[in-house]
Amino acid sequence: MFEKIKEAQLRLKGVANVTPVVSSRTLNQRTGAEVFLKCESFQRVGAFKFRGAYNAVSQLKDEQKSKGVITYSSGNHAQAVALVGKLLGVETTVVMPENAPEIKRKATQAYGARIVTYNPAADVREEVAKAVQDKYGYTLIPPFDHPDIVAGQGTAALELFQEIKDIDTLLVPCGGGGLLSGSAIAAKGINPNCRVIGIEPEVADDATKSFHTKILHSVKNPPTIADGTRTASLGKITFPLVLQYVDDMRTVTEDSIIEAVQFLFYRMKLVVEPSGALGIAALLSASINASGRTGAIISGGNIDAATMSLILNHSAASRNSKLKMKN
Numbered sequence: 001m002f003e004k005i006k007e008a009q010l011r012l013k014g015v016a017n018v019t020p021v022v023s024s025r026t027l028n029q030r031t032g033a034e035v036f037l038k039c040e041s042f043q044r045v046g047a048f049k050f051r052g053a054y055n056a057v058s059q060l061k062d063e064q065k066s067k068g069v070i071t072y073s074s075g076n077h078a079q080a081v082a083l084v085g086k087l088l089g090v091e092t093t094v095v096m097p098e099n100a101p102e103i104k105r106k107a108t109q110a111y112g113a114r115i116v117t118y119n120p121a122a123d124v125r126e127e128v129a130k131a132v133q134d135k136y137g138y139t140l141i142p143p144f145d146h147p148d149i150v151a152g153q154g155t156a157a158l159e160l161f162q163e164i165k166d167i168d169t170l171l172v173p174c175g176g177g178g179l180l181s182g183s184a185i186a187a188k189g190i191n192p193n194c195r196v197i198g199i200e201p202e203v204a205d206d207a208t209k210s211f212h213t214k215i216l217h218s219v220k221n222p223p224t225i226a227d228g229t230r231t232a233s234l235g236k237i238t239f240p241l242v243l244q245y246v247d248d249m250r251t252v253t254e255d256s257i258i259e260a261v262q263f264l265f266y267r268m269k270l271v272v273e274p275s276g277a278l279g280i281a282a283l284l285s286a287s288i289n290a291s292g293r294t295g296a297i298i299s300g301g302n303i304d305a306a307t308m309s310l311i312l313n314h315s316a317a318s319r320n321s322k323l324k325m326k327n
Contacts, residue, residue, distance in 0.1 A: 022268065045079040045107070046302040098117050101302070160297070169197065175231040214243065225311075229275050257277060264298075280296060
């Protein structure tokens with residue numbers, strides 16, 4: 001599989017952005033480690049998802065491309081497939097929940113995708129997509145549970161390790177496990193001694209439970225601000241890969257995610273969506289006791305104004321609420 005990631009890197013050359021790696025003296029001092037952030041927030045569509053989508057769609061047969069593709073996503077993968085379709089001349093259809101972030105829905109439409117909405121409280125997105133797929137003959141490009149998607153996502157970590165040598169620990173956000181499993185395979189392919197840790201929200205801990213019990217768990221519509229991790233469970237492909245290549249799974253609270261987004265914005269001048277800040281949340285909250293050289297994948301930066309405003313005003317709102325209670 002490591003060879004597939006290297007092949008994907010060649011396929012993405014000149015198409016995907018080689019995203020920057022940044023560091024912060026303040027972050028290093030607070031964590032006691034030398035931390036390097038791989039900023040996929042600067043990737044095309046603002047997230048790592050472009051890597052997997054391009055790697056998968058570009059390898060389809062001409063007949064499949066002519067019929068079009070379909071996917072399901074709350075936003076980042078939706079945008080990625082839509083942009084890839086535009087670049088390659090492939091018709092795209094995206095099944096999105098009604099409560100998907102507006103910024104992601106509008107961007108997906110702007111790239112030319114047809115959007116089919118569904119009610120996440122009543123419908124299952126895979127079933128909605130399957131019905132449309134069967135009707136029109138589209139090829140499904142799933143958000144994470146596909147070997148070409150996993151290989152494409154792994155190129156982000158591969159770039160990090162090619163730029164920064166001797167990374168001791170790698171922290172990766174986890175939703176469906178595509179980025180985590182691909183990153184872990186890349187990390188182990190370069191440095192077998194690197195410790196790879198997946199990070200999830202505490203209220204969306206299906207992968208953490210699955211990892212520690214070796215039994216696949218699911219959490220339906222978890223109430224986390226990190227919308228990119230609301231995937232119900234790891235996939236049939238990603239679950240075994242996570243068990244094989246990942247060293248540990250940890251969770252972080254909603255407050256720690258908010259603090260991480262605030263820190264990245266105020267201290268490092270980075271706009272990062274909550275899902276992308278999970279590794280930093282783990283470091284700042286001491287869910288991970290880092291040491292040595294630590295890499296963290298910042299998975300995306302697609303956050304709407306309302307959510308960012310809520311996050312940046314979080315502490316002030318909390319203080320004002322407590323003062324009102326005292327009065």
